[in-house]
Amino acid sequence: MATLTAFIASPAILNLSRSRFYGTRVVGPIRIQCVSSSSSPSSSVVSSKKAAFLEKPPVETKTGTWQWRFQDNAVNVYYEEHKEEGASNGKNILMIPTISDVSTVEEWRTVAKDIVMQKGKTDWHTTIVDWPGLGYSDRPSLNYNADVMENFLVEFMNASDSPLKNLGGDLVVIGGGHAATIALRAAAKGLIKPSAIAAVAPTWAGPLPIVFGRSSDMESRYGLLRGTLRAPAVGWMMYNVLVSNEKAIQSQYKSHVYADPNNVTPDIVESRYALTKRKGARFVPAAFLTGLLDPVKTREEFLNLFAEIDGKMPVLVVSTSNSPKRSKAEMDALRGAKGVTKFVEVPGALLPQEEYPLTVADELYKFLQENFGSNM
Template sequence: MAAGRTLDLTVAGCRVPTPCDTIGQGREALLLPALSTISARAEMRGLAHELARDHRCLVPDWPGFGDRPRARLPLNPESLNAFLDALIAAAPGPYALGVAAGHAAGYLVAAARRHPKTFARIVLVAPTWRGPLPTAMGPDRKPLFARLRRLVETPILGDALYRINISPPIIGRMMRAHVYADPAHVTPGVIAEKHAVTRQRNGRFGTAAFVTGGLDPVETRADFLRLFAGTIPPVLMLRPERAPRRSGAEMDALAASGQVRSVSIPGALSPHEEYPEAVAAAIRGG
């Protein structure tokens, strides 16, 4: 059974109404969706329903993302860290389980460090720390990425550029390329749902920040691995078999560090949405 509520949070001096789903009964769990152009809490609902028989899952939208008009606030790592602090203050748990997908991974691990004993264990699903453009083009072009972000954020031209790059055909191509592992799962209905997410008011700001690396929680692989050093809850990483090469290499580096337990699962960059049963089984087995 699912219920919805809105937490009225304050982040970076801005009021941030935060829609949340609450699904299931039992031990508390916090499920954080990925940060992406098509990110919304709905992507976690299948997994939450799979975990619902023994967990009460809280699934929020990130500020600047989701399937509703987005609040305007500075979109940077400091704001997202502050958002999790405000969320934990409003819904303190403690949580038997914290699950983070994609780019949410680094933020959840950092929050667990700031809030000891809040999470008993952590699961990272296809964790990433570097945005699409820095991953594809390398970190040396940061000035270019910053200019592109500012361009997309401009009132008229930016909105036009954004609309061109989130058309249904482009969303479908992106999802088949690296979001879902099985192209047959990228149905017209799925594409329509994702397109509706992108068309929410102020949607271009979160996309521009994420794609250009403006929401990367760290700057280097070494910084990412350092998040896992010291005293943190046990961490299970779920490594999708069809992850893109560069993102998969970062997951493999984390596994090789010996700081997490790694389990292979089906999928690409959104296995929690495409294969929720397999992800839930891996969580229970881990």
Template structure:
């Protein structure tokens, strides 16, 4: 089975029509895509195909992200927690498995704690908690990040600034640098597909929030590790072999905490998209 439907959710007092794909049949699985300039539910479809022969996969788009015009609403952690609550009320499962990529990891873990019967098991694919600018420049520049976000959100000026960063050459360079592990996999067709995502109406707001750290679910590594522990279902972390150094160090710290099980996978920050078969194998492994 393969179908696309729209869930009519209410988040932060606003209507948020949420496109979702359903793929396969069997016990339910929730697949949450990453948050990024080029994020959409399409990045999870290859993995869903691999899991679909014995599971029914639900793939939603996050508010403010996806290959469609975006509704404008407050883009902050409180909204994203509320979004998952609304999603789990509309599609409660229970889920045999919850899978989250990148920044979705912290939100899924927090939702699993708020909804203790919703998930039997969690898998976090290349989990991150810190946006690109805080990762590269450090948290002490937070005032600068806020100014950048406001500039990108400003009509006129924001459109111009955003346009400079969504040119195909820039997107291709970004994908080869840290999204895909093998630069040969970043084809012209893939770049065109990702560029189309960035050009949806309202896309700059989600990008500005994510890049500047406005969607970081926690402020520190210690707070991220504190999300894990007693009262959660079993959690497996898939650690890509070519993850960027700083992001990889955070994944290693999580695995070293002993609160999760770590498994290696190929790729960089998007192994679920670049290597869906290997990612599914790591999910299924005993």
């Protein structure tokens, strides 16, 4: 217990607002609306796209749950589909939210709707799915790790009863943060075979390992913290101190999740806070914070994932101009890397698809048009 106390007493644990405790990933979702200040680099894009929204046909949205069977568990996983009203199924996109304590499909809604409403040669159908243990999916007390999350993604994409199976046609996977890297790892193993992958602000190292390293002593401390967070009573108390409080959420959003602190509204903080109060909310964060959801352990392994799928499918990397230093270094390492078909940089920090959704949607749509626009 003394070791755990010393670990928790570290300034990087107690003061989330001044540390990079969440510095290698992002924190999840917001409402459907676009959030942008007049001084943001994408304000002109937002204004023009808002006007365009009014001229386009409405988007048809369908929600549902899919049952993921893992070991002896049946986990109801939430998903939603977006397509232009009246349009036939064309080509398909699977969007997967960034893994975090407040992750949810809402992170991608504006991006999904904007791509669907584009008037090009191809009609796009988008599906957004919540990870098990996060968002609006069930949150059972599983022993979550990167392999478990990869298993879910593979099953969701390949199962005969998956919502994706009825769509047909090309399937492009778009993910943020750790989600993108898990998808890349599954593709490198040949477990999934998407037509293309877009990695938005991709990350691979969990908050504590990036700050404190992975020595055997630190791994022991991570295990102690993880066990405490998962415990029935004291776990909720610890979770409330470290994660589930509005001040901590506001702090992390303003310091490194969003690029512009003015975009962090009370509504955003309140909605994120509500997600941390759902039953079982602490189990995935306990794994994520302590590095169990890290798809790789080194930058070399990270780069190798891209190299493994070189020539097999187009890969877009969307970096951000205001990511935390450590996260940006990993993204910048992908510029010109083997297997990266296209590298772009957009405004934002760790959650550009939520803070500047229309800018991100523009880059994604360009990538889609370049690779699939004429393949009807």
